[in-house]
Amino acid sequence: MSSHHTVLAGLEAELPWVRDVYQDLHRHPELSLEEHRTSQLVAEKLATFGYEVTHLGGTGVVGVLPNGEGPTVLARADMDALPVTEATGLGYSSTVAGVMHACGxxxxxxxxxxxxxxxxxxxAAWSGTYIALFxxxxxxxxxxxxMVDDGLVTTVPRPDVALAQHAMPIAAGTxxxxxxxxxxxGDSLRITVFGKGAHGSMPHMAVDPVVLASSIVLRLQTVVSRETKPGDFAVVTVGALNAGTKSNIIPDRATLLLNIRTYDNQVRTAVLAAIERIVRGECVTAGSPQEPKFEYYDxxxxxxxxxxxxxxxxxxxxAHFGxxxxxxxxxxxxxxxxSRIPDAFGVPYTFWMIGGADPETYRAxxxxxxxxxxxxxxxxPFFAPVMDPTLEVGVRAQVVAALTYLGGSA
Structure with missing residues (x-):
């Protein structure tokens, strides 16, 4: 019998508490860096299972299970919820106002x-070290x-491979x-450009940052259409432009909020450089009294x-699922x-998707x-993976992927 079948033989008996944990977590979502209850639940479970448990990065939890000679596999799950008001109507809906597990x-x-x-x-069916990181x-x-900054790389054994999965709106069971x-x-960027304020009736006394920001928005459209090689992917979105408080006041500054998406690090570098170049150039053209300010976040x-x-x-x-x-x-x-976790160790990784949508609804x-x-x-606010078979497939996928490296014949 293969190690997959041996380890998964007890799955049916474990699924009831896995469902209970899922519903409990869904009822009690916690925002980023506030996952205290979730962290405690995870740590207690891992300790009960026999893992060496360490807390890192504030609310992060990592469990290490040494089991003889062999490779080391790290599997990761994320724990935070979103500032979303739930509208699913589920019997186990969020009990926290304005917070929901809307991402799986x-x-x-x-x-x-x-x-x-x-x-x-x-x-008994595998050999090596298994790391469960939350x-x-x-x-x-x-x-x-x-977690990396808090000493992850020196706290746990170096993995040979890292694994992660994500629930997505595709058919459950796949x-x-x-x-x-x-x-x-993904990069978010806050840009502040500076003008010179004046009365709305005296534009000749001002350097108008509203006009300046508007010119920047238009010019940024050329980063993808004229500076990115056809076939390469990039998205540059100006999600907000804020300036001024009153119709007859020319303000002294404007703020733009940008979001940038790329699939290639060289393209990413080129796009960000182009954005900064265009902003600086438009500021010079407008006669801006000071350099623009760039703040990267998220x-x-x-x-x-x-x-x-x-x-x-x-x-x-x-081989396992068909x-x-x-x-x-x-x-x-x-x-x-x-990817920052395997990158910190310098090891390869794979990140896969599991379905969470009702199969019949999805296919129709x-x-x-x-x-x-x-x-x-x-x-x-309506995102609600069906528990079955989503949870079973999620457990199976983690076990099968790990045993691809850790398992031999039982």
């Missing part, structure tokens, strides 16, 4: 805990770096993988799956900070062209 992190935590329990119970603050892009870039790099790294690791895990998924249940993932312009929506209407996406 409750799925990630509960399924990794389920996998951690099965790995602990099935130690990360805070993914939604604001700082949680993984917080898994999607892809090599190379799967999630874009920055997410590129998620680019290792080709060899992804192929190995995909083959294992196909070819009909394993699909090629499409690139997403969403962003993640998971695809057939009828009503996917956007009928299947709520992540971050929607």
């Amino acid at each position: 992190h409750d799925v990630h935590v509960s399924t990794l805990l389920g996998a951690a329990k099965l790995m602990a119970d099935g130690r 990360q805070p603050a993914e939604e604001v892009g700082v949680g993984s770096q917080a 898994v999607a993988t892809a090599a190379g870039p799967v999630l874009s790099a 920055q997410f790294p590129l998620t680019s799956n290792d080709e060899a690791v992804t192929a190995k895990v995909t083959d294992a998924f196909t 070819s009909d249940a394993v699909h090629s993932a499409t690139r997403q312009t969403a962003s993640e900070d998971f 929506a695809v057939a009828n062209g009503t996917l956007r209407r009928d299947v709520p996406a992540n971050h929607s």
Whole structure:
């Protein structure tokens, strides 16, 4: 019997508490860096399972399970919720006003805990070290770096490979993988440009930052259309432009909020440089009295799956779930900070998707062209992965991926 079958033999008996944990987490969501209750629950479970538990990065938790000679595998789940008011109507809806697990992190935590329990119970079937890492603050892009800064690399054994999964609005019961870039790099940028204030009746006495900011917005449209090579991907969005308080007052500054998405680090560098060059140039043209101010925040790294690791895990998924249940993932312009963890260790990784949408609803929506209407996406107040078979597949995927490196024949 293969190690997969041996370790997963006890899954049916564990699923009831995995469902309970999932519902409990969904009822009690916590925002980024405030995951205290979730962190305590995770730490207590891991300790009960026999893991060596360490707290890192404030609310982050990492459990290490040594089991003889062999590779080391790190599996990661994120824990934070979103400032969203739930509208699902579920019997286990959020009890916290204005906060909801609208991105599936409750799925990630509960399924990794389920996998951690099965790995602990099935130690006779594998050899090496299994690390279950529960990360805070993914939604604001700082949680993984917080754990790294708090000594992650020197606290736990160096993994040979890192793994992560994400619940998505695709059919529950399916898994999607892809090599190379799967999630874009993301940068938010606050730009302040400066003018000279004056009465609205005296424009000749002013340097108008409203006109300056407007020129910048128009000129930024050329970064993608005229400076990015056709075939390369980039998105530059000006999400906000704020200036002034009254119709007859020319203000002394304007603020622009930008969001940038790219799939290639060289393209990312070029796009950011082009934005700064254009802003500085427009400021000179307008006669701005001082240099513009650039503030980067909510920055997410590129998620680019290792080709060899992804192929190995995909083959294992196909053998376990069947070819009909394993699909090629499409690139997403969403962003993640998971890759900072394997990058800190200098190890390869793969990040895959598991379905959370009701299969019948999803297939009907695809057939009828009503996917956007009928299947709520992540971050929607209606986002609600179906528990079955989402949780079971999530546990199985974590175990199968880990045992691809840790398991031999039982």
